[in-house]
Amino acid sequence: MPLYYVYILKCENIKNGNVSLYTGSTQDLMKRFEQHRKGVGGAKYTRGKKLELVYFETHLTRSDVMKREYEIKSYTSSKKWEIVDEFQKKMEDSKSK
Numbered sequence: 468m469p470l471y472y473v474y475i476l477k478c479e480n481i482k483n484g485n486v487s488l489y490t491g492s493t494q495d496l497m498k499r500f501e502q503h504r505k506g507v508g509g510a511k512y513t514r515g516k517k518l519e520l521v522y523f524e525t526h527l528t529r530s531d532v533m534k535r536e537y538e539i540k541s542y543t544s545s546k547k548w549e550i551v552d553e554f555q556k557k558m559e560d561s562k563s564k
Contacts (some may be wrong), residue, residue, distance in 0.1 A: 471532035471541060475522035475551055476503060478513055488515055488521075488547050492536040496523060521550045522554045 474496060476489040489512055493499035502508040504518050526532040539547065 468525065468527065470474055470525045472499075472523050472531055473532050473536045473537070474499075474520060474524075475547065476500070476513060477519040477521045477551070479517040479519075481515060481517055488544070488551065490536060490539045490547070492532045494519075498540055522551045 471492060471494055473490070473492045476491070477486060478489050479486050488511065489503075491499065491510065500518070500520050503510065503513045506514045524535070526535060539550070542550075
């Protein structure tokens with residue numbers, strides 16, 4: 468059974484240094500990240516920006532991942548940064564074990 472991913476990209480505008488977060492979903496996380504990075508098939512919002520995958524989670528159904536993506540997109544910017552920070556801390560903790 469395939470997995471579905473909801474992810475958050477940190478997007479840094481190369482021209483002015485502004486940083487924002489982009490939320491999306493996919494079945495192939497690395498392929499989708501490369502599409503964003505190359506500007507081919509990726510969202511217009513991410514084009515021309517330095518990108519970093521800063522958060523992801525998996526779901527078993529497309530319906531579940533779409534609901535979660537919608538939920539995250541409805542969060543305030545500060546709430547999105549909170550979940551990114553928590554995720555990054557968990558990743559660091561898992562590396563140190």
